[in-house]
Amino acid sequence: MEKTVTEAINYRRSTRVYKSEPIDSQKVKQCLYQASLAPTSSNLQLWEFYHITDKTLLDQLAVACLNQNAAKTAQQLVIVVTRKDLWRQRAKANIEFLNKVYDKPNLEERWLKRKKMAIDYYQKLIPTIYTDVFGILGFIKYLVFQIVGLFRPVYRQTRLSDMRIVAHKSAALAAENFMLSMSAIGYDTCPMEGSDTLRVKQILTLPRGAEINMVIGCGIRDEDKGIYGPRFRVPFEDVYFEK
Numbered sequence: 001m002e003k004t005v006t007e008a009i010n011y012r013r014s015t016r017v018y019k020s021e022p023i024d025s026q027k028v029k030q031c032l033y034q035a036s037l038a039p040t041s042s043n044l045q046l047w048e049f050y051h052i053t054d055k056t057l058l059d060q061l062a063v064a065c066l067n068q069n070a071a072k073t074a075q076q077l078v079i080v081v082t083r084k085d086l087w088r089q090r091a092k093a094n095i096e097f098l099n100k101v102y103d104k105p106n107l108e109e110r111w112l113k114r115k116k117m118a119i120d121y122y123q124k125l126i127p128t129i130y131t132d133v134f135g136i137l138g139f140i141k142y143l144v145f146q147i148v149g150l151f152r153p154v155y156r157q158t159r160l161s162d163m164r165i166v167a168h169k170s171a172a173l174a175a176e177n178f179m180l181s182m183s184a185i186g187y188d189t190c191p192m193e194g195s196d197t198l199r200v201k202q203i204l205t206l207p208r209g210a211e212i213n214m215v216i217g218c219g220i221r222d223e224d225k226g227i228y229g230p231r232f233r234v235p236f237e238d239v240y241f242e243k
């Protein structure tokens with residue numbers, strides 16, 4: 001039986017050594033589907049998930065992951081990738097979806113308004129934020145918004161670096177959805193940023209606009225050596241603030 005969310009959160013540990021027992025690709029794929037249900041900024045879904053089961057690729061990627069045990073002993077790997085460059089396609093997909101769901105005769109006024117607002121969002125606001133030329137336009141927008149921001153609340157994250165963070169935030173949420181889904185079915189994972197991302201991109205033949213968010217080792221924990229130590233967190237009181 002699947003674990004509850006609380007059980008899955010508690011069971012999940014970064015697992016560095018996996019058993020040699022194979023894991024079911026279809027189950028991993030289902031966990032990746034659940035990853036794709038994570039919330040995402042403007043619902044742009046600027047992410048891709050590479051599910052690696054091929055032994056040759058696994059070996060190459062383990063080297064690119066600096067020969068970390070979590071990659072070397074993994075039965076499968078998942079690479080979460082950001083695709084900021086796909087914003088136009090994703091905005092278009094959202095518009096097509098909106099046109100389809102609101103394609104009903106005699107639509108009530110409030111739904112017509114909602115449809116127009118949402119479509120304007122993808123046709124006007126998203127291009128305003130995402131259009132950039134080598135970071136120059138983004139920086140100009142940033143300066144303009146800083147000035148406007150002196151007088152009223154305004155969205156300020158328009159620089160190329162801001163947009164990268166936006167894409168990586170959403171991708172990391174998907175990665176956590178994935179790891180918790182794996183945990184819920186008794187599979188283990190280890191998120192890794194310790195990798196040569198350029199080599200990972202080359203191995204996966206990813207385009208220039210793609211960025212590696214995380215490589216995730218997947219398998220079943222070795223009961224003795226899999227988890228390096230007890231879980232450590234700074235006291236919750238040090239990070240929790242009620243105001």
Ligand SMILES: Cc1cc2nc3c(=O)[nH]c(=O)nc-3n(C[C@H](O)[C@H](O)[C@H](O)COP(=O)(O)O)c2cc1C
Pocket residue numbers: 012013014015016068070190191192193194195214231
């Ligand atoms: C973004 C990110 C990158 C990480 N990179 C690595 C890594 O390269 N190698 C590794 O062994 N663990 C890596 N970790 C795992 C952390 O070390 C681990 O989450 C932390 O020590 C807490 O342990 P726990 O996950 O078992 O609770 C990473 C975790 C995150 C969230």
